[in-house]
Amino acid sequence: MTWPPAGKDSPLPSRFVSLTRTGHELPPQGLTVSPYQDSAATQGRNLPKPQSPRNAMPFTRIDMDTWKRRELFRHFTEVAPCSFSMTANLDITRFRATQKANGLKLYPMLICLIAGAVNTMPEFRTAYRESGELVIHDILHPSYTVFDKESELFSAIWTEFDGNRNAMYEAVLDDMARYGGTRRYCPKPDPPENLFNISAIPWTSFTGFNLNLPRAEKYLLPIFTMGKFFEQGASVQLPLAIQAHHAVCDGFHASRLLEQLQDLLDRGMRDGRYSTSDDLYLGDGEGHTHCLASRK
Template sequence: MQNFERRRDRFELFNRMDSPAVNLSFTMDLPDFRPWCKAQGLPPFHVLLCAVLRSILKVENFRYRIFEGEVICIDRLTPSYTVVNQHHDLNFAQFAWSDELREFVARSLVAREEASSMAGLNDTYQGMSPRECKNQVFVTCIPWLDFTSIQHPMASVGSPDIPSLAWGKFRNGANGRLQLPFSVQAHHGFVDGYHIHHLAQTIAAELSELMS
């Protein structure tokens, strides 16, 4: 927590505000990992999800949370994301973390199928303790849209300490690159524009590492 203590004054500044959230949407530039995924028999969304969550764990500012009135730093994540069921209503897929890519993807696919087959809302997250809930990052994918902004719902406007991430439609970039709209919402007491930039760079590096 030494790094947080250096910015505790920034945290206290933003945390006094009615809404301390920073919300930034931008075009993410990545190596085009889709051909590699096809050769490996892996679905691109789930590979990107793995890269994004691994990157969250590597950028400390995205691991800060508020619990029982104090700032903590989590050291693990519970992967979860939105899916669409047969009625075109959203649901939540959630599964246990794995450090191994193929096992991560396999668990993610099982969770997706379970959640997408439910008519009612998947409420497995309600079985989590208040402390376990802090191990989440909220992830949604809107693959049909090349969006330019998004506003995520928050249980408490005054405490947006769990980051919310979203990405949209893939499009071909120049020189074998891939571009997509990407959005990050987080507590401004923890995260500045630089940290969002650093997260984007880390995701690109993580994908390159997976493919190497």
């Protein structure tokens, strides 16, 4: 996908609603931020152990001497550590109509499309490993929240991203059925390092949403929060907040990701599945894409 998209005069989408920036206090020396540690207390049913991609996690180490973003990275990690949040409305009019007509579930579909958009951009796959290495992961897997109405608690469940949108949709449904309602924060075992977060607040529409992470300036991966969709004239709009670290990306990259996601939303259906192709693609940041192997 070229940037700016054809017919666009500005890289900033018209759906742009709000932008906030959050500074971070420096953490104690040696702090390791890991939001995936499970509680010692275990509730709910016995759960199956999945195949984990933890040991199959290709990445590229960043050479700080040659990395084109090295000065920006050092400024936003050492001089003025900060993240920023951007909230925009996505037009899901066609997407919502097709989803309803085919009996598909909206949230799992959106999880798959967000994962597809994130994996096209290396800026959003840049992270510290648990070892302290700064790398660009080849692939990120989504970790998403599932709400339990009875307990009014949520769980964070992860699903492996393998590039096949249709197969991933079925895998998300399966993981939700297996691990939802356990009243545990991380019920699915063996989460890999290369996860990014998605959550939803389906009860409220919002024009701005920000997560305060005062001691997590080493957490570089994006965080997505969806709001309640609403009608605006003849269209259906979905608010989406992106929380990103300024050390690895700027508003330009967040705007590009929103355009990538809108493009995925606007594509047509084929054979009852939301896709013009069964494949999802990875971008290398230089305008090239690499097709991931399909799983038919």
